[in-house]
Amino acid sequence: MGLDDRGALTTLRAAVDPSAGPDGVIRDFYTRWFATDASARDLFPPDMNQQRAVFSRALHWVLGEIVDQRAQEPVAFLAQLGRDHRKYGVTAAHYDTMQRALLGALRGHFADRWDGAVASTAVDVVELVIGVMRGAADAESGSPYEDGTVVDHIRATRDVSIIRLQLDRPLFYHPGQYVTVQVPQWPRRWRFLSPSIPSDGDGAIEFHVRSVAGGMVSTAIVGETRVGDRWRLSSPHGGLHVDRNAGDVLMVAGSSGLAPLRSIIMDLQRFAENPRVHLFFGGRYPCDLYDLNTLWQVAAYNPWLSVTPVSEFTTNPPWAADYPLVDPPRGLHVRQTGLLPEVVTRYGSWSDRQILVSGGPEMIAATKAALVAKGARPDQIQHDPPAP
Ligand SMILES: Cc1cc2nc3c(=O)[nH]c(=O)nc-3n(C[C@H](O)[C@H](O)[C@H](O)COP(=O)(O)OP(=O)(O)OC[C@H]3O[C@@H](n4cnc5c(N)ncnc54)[C@H](O)[C@@H]3O)c2cc1C
Ligand code: HEM
Numbered sequence: 001m002g003l004d005d006r007g008a009l010t011t012l013r014a015a016v017d018p019s020a021g022p023d024g025v026i027r028d029f030y031t032r033w034f035a036t037d038a039s040a041r042d043l044f045p046p047d048m049n050q051q052r053a054v055f056s057r058a059l060h061w062v063l064g065e066i067v068d069q070r071a072q073e074p075v076a077f078l079a080q081l082g083r084d085h086r087k088y089g090v091t092a093a094h095y096d097t098m099q100r101a102l103l104g105a106l107r108g109h110f111a112d113r114w115d116g117a118v119a120s121t122a123v124d125v126v127e128l129v130i131g132v133m134r135g136a137a138d139a140e141s142g143s144p145y146e147d148g149t150v151v152d153h154i155r156a157t158r159d160v161s162i163i164r165l166q167l168d169r170p171l172f173y174h175p176g177q178y179v180t181v182q183v184p185q186w187p188r189r190w191r192f193l194s195p196s197i198p199s200d201g202d203g204a205i206e207f208h209v210r211s212v213a214g215g216m217v218s219t220a221i222v223g224e225t226r227v228g229d230r231w232r233l234s235s236p237h238g239g240l241h242v243d244r245n246a247g248d249v250l251m252v253a254g255s256s257g258l259a260p261l262r263s264i265i266m267d268l269q270r271f272a273e274n275p276r277v278h279l280f281f282g283g284r285y286p287c288d289l290y291d292l293n294t295l296w297q298v299a300a301y302n303p304w305l306s307v308t309p310v311s312e313f314t315t316n317p318p319w320a321a322d323y324p325l326v327d328p329p330r331g332l333h334v335r336q337t338g339l340l341p342e343v344v345t346r347y348g349s350w351s352d353r354q355i356l357v358s359g360g361p362e363m364i365a366a367t368k369a370a371l372v373a374k375g376a377r378p379d380q381i382q383h384d385p386p387a388p
Contacts, residue, residue: 003128006067008121013063015109018056025109026056033101040097043088045188062129075132082133086144087180087190087234095134102126145234146171148205153225156290157283157323160210160256161222162196165231167203173236175199175267176260176356178384181207182232185220194238194358194384196259198267205233208291210256212360238384240356242268248276250350252367254340254359255283258291260384261358265298265305274304275354282310282340282359286327287320289335296328309335310343341370349375357383 003009015025030048034041044051058081065074106122107114148167156162173179178194193207211222240260242249251261258281268274283289289309299305314337336343340363344350355376357367364383372378 002120002124003066005117005121008117009063009067009125011113011118012106012122012125013060013067015106016056016059016063018053018060025105026052026059028108029102029105032104033098036101037094037097040094043090043094043188059129063125066125066128078129078132079136082136083140083144084180084235085133086137086140087232090137092134092138095130099126099130143169145232146203147230147232148203150225150227150229150231153227155222155323156208157288158319159222160208160288160290161225162206162208162290163221163225164204164206167205167233170201170203171199171205171233171236173199174241175263176240176242177236177238178260179233179237180235182234183217183221183225184229184231185224186217189217190234191217192237194260194263196262198263208256208259208262239386240264240358240382240384242275242277242354242356244268244271244274246275246354248353249278250344250353250355251277251279252340252344252355252357252359253279253281254363254367255288257357257359257363259358261356262291262295264356265295268304269298269302274302277305278353279305279307280310280340280344281307282312282343282363284312285316285320286311286314286335287316287323289326290324292326292328292333296333307333308343309333310340311335311337312339313337339366341367345370345374351376351380353380355381357381 014020030052058077062074062078065071103122103126106126107119110118146167146169148165150163151166152162152164154162171179173195175198176194178192180190181193182188182190193209196206196208197204209218209221211219238260242264251265253261261279265277265279268277279295281289281292281295286309289311292307292309295305295307299307336346340359344367350371351374355371357364359367368378368381368383371381
């Protein structure tokens with residue numbers, strides 16, 4: 001019975017399978033929850049499609065782990081989720097109403113198949129999931145987020161902005177990590193952004209944001225951010241890192257994917273000696289390589305760093321004149337033409353390097369595939385999120 005009943009667990013897991021489509025237990029659960037607790041509805045954005053998908057994926061994965069009698073990873077995941085959920089304003093009362101709504105939706109779904117075994121297993125699973133999240137959240141006493149004021153907004157290219165903030169209190173994160181961010185133009189639409197400088201004890205922080213076509217939050221950040229805007233930041237995550245004792249490094253950055261790699265490079269400058277770091281920084285046009293001047297200055301004083309600019313086209317479009325000139329002094333960087341995966345692998349497989357890739361999901365997948373095809377091992381290649 002309960003969490004040992006693999007048959008009942010498997011039955012429950014099938015009921016929340018995200019591949020079964022959007023209608024079903026999860027939709028019914030949110031409908032019941034919001035009907036009985038309007039304050040829970042207020043925490044979510046208007047469009048719930050994405051939320052239903054991530055919630056059912058999470059629940060489906062947790063149930064799969066429990067079926068296989070593995071507890072450590074799901075408990076750690078749920079505890080982290082509970083701590084992270086504090087930033088949404090989740091209270092103990094929300095957990096109570098959620099528990100009732102989720103059990104109600106499951107009972108409704110199974111109807112006459114809701115027998116003793118399924119019922120008691122469902123009660124135990126829901127209690128476990130909610131109990132771990134609530135317990136981990138209760139154990140935290142610090143603020144779940146840090147607020148900050150925009151102090152600078154530089155339109156670096158047509159679609160990339162550099163935004164600098166002064167936080168009310170410093171936010172601690174490891175170089176290379178990303179944080180979740182809420183901007184005033186889109187309340188309740190948290191997005192991941194990677195700081196481009198290491199954590200600063202005085203609360204300075206900088207982001208590089210690229211507006212993606214049709215993107216809700218990124219286009220608002222690039223188009224509408226003003227000095228004085230108040231941003232909310234939370235939950236540093238991610239594992240991009242350089243092990244200074246594990247040999248030389250290849251970094252591949254597409255557009256604003258430069259940010260976390262730049263943060264790691266800035267951090268490495270603290271040390272007199274480092275592994276060699278070769279950074280490929282790519283964009284569509286030469287003018288998209290918005291941070292080349294800073295990278296050039298860092299490379300000029302740090303012989304362990306070399307930078308190869310890469311652009312898909314050799315000449316700039318007319319609108320480039322509206323944005324800061326990015327060309328560094330001639331000679332130090334020889335710009336290569338082509339797509340990043342193709343240019344990077346022209347130099348070999350890099351199979352003896354620590355490899356860090358950062359950019360949009362398609363760029364990460366294509367670069368990884370090209371490196372692996374040339375002989376690099378997948379486990380040598382770091383990217384966030386780990387599975388694009
Ligand atoms: C670990 C991590 C770190 C990130 N760090 C940064 C960063 O430092 N700077 C930055 O600008 N962005 C970063 N992003 C991307 C960012 O979180 C948003 O996904 C992106 O800004 C799009 O949000 P949106 O609301 O504008 O688009 P949405 O409205 O959420 O999506 C609109 C469309 O854009 C597509 N899309 C979403 N993200 C991307 C993307 N990255 N590239 C291409 N198409 C996309 C979606 O599939 C969808 O079709 C990071 C993402 C992850 C996972
Ligand atoms: C009181 C209970 C809960 C409340 C009020 C709540 C609320 C929220 C909110 C407001 C979001 C953000 C939505 C967005 O930005 O689009 C979110 C995201 C999420 N929730 Fe919950 N949630 C609760 C419990 C749970 C539980 C039990 C799970 C378990 C599997 C879960 C899994 C997730 C996941 C995976 C995400 C996406 C990742 C993230 O943004 O943190 N939530 N939740």
